[in-house]
Amino acid sequence: MKRAVYPGSFDPMTYGHLDIIRRSAEMFDELIVAVLVNQQKNALFSVDERVKILQEATKDLPNVKVDFFSGLLINYAAEHGLHVAVRGLRAITDFEYELQLSQTNRMLSDGALDTIFLNTSLQYSYLSSSSVKEIASFGGDISQCVPDYVEARLREKFQSR
Ligand code: ADP
Secondary structure (H helix, E strand, C coil): CCEEEEEECCCCCCHHHHHHHHHHHHHCCEEEEEEECCCCCCCCCCHHHHHHHHHHHCCCCCCEEEEEECCCHHHHHHHCCCCEEEEEECCHHHHHHHHHHHHHHHHHCCCCCEEEEEECCHHHCCCCHHHHHHHHHCCCCCCCCCCHHHHHHHHHHHHCC
């Protein structure tokens, strides 16, 4: 059985992430979307909220599971018998960081964890969780960036501030 993990902050999930999830779910028998805990201390959404959003977004994809982890990805992968990580590449600016991360993971895991990259669908190449949060914080229209329920949660967050 071919399995992979798609790790990230997903704070919050955008259509760009969902595009990578859908496309990689077609390539693997099982895809685990794993939310990284504590990577960003100033995350807007709690891990529980981020997991729930991802579960809602992927409920029509039976081979996608949502989980969370803290610490090193290589340890999570080893515990779950996973040997492939999926990451998305938006632009050349993502490449250097992603290359370094994937080589580090490969080295630290003695070659047990490889990374594959999917390039973003062009219509999402400009999208990032941080820009979505910034636009939402100023009351801008983010309907093309995230599903309705994520937009609603973002509005709640910024109204209560
Ligand atoms: P991290 O903080 O770990 O980079 P993110 O949640 O921002 O986590 O992103 C997780 C992964 O999804 C990364 O590989 C990132 O490059 C990718 N990604 C983020 N936004 C998009 C997008 N709009 N299109 C394609 N891939 C994306």
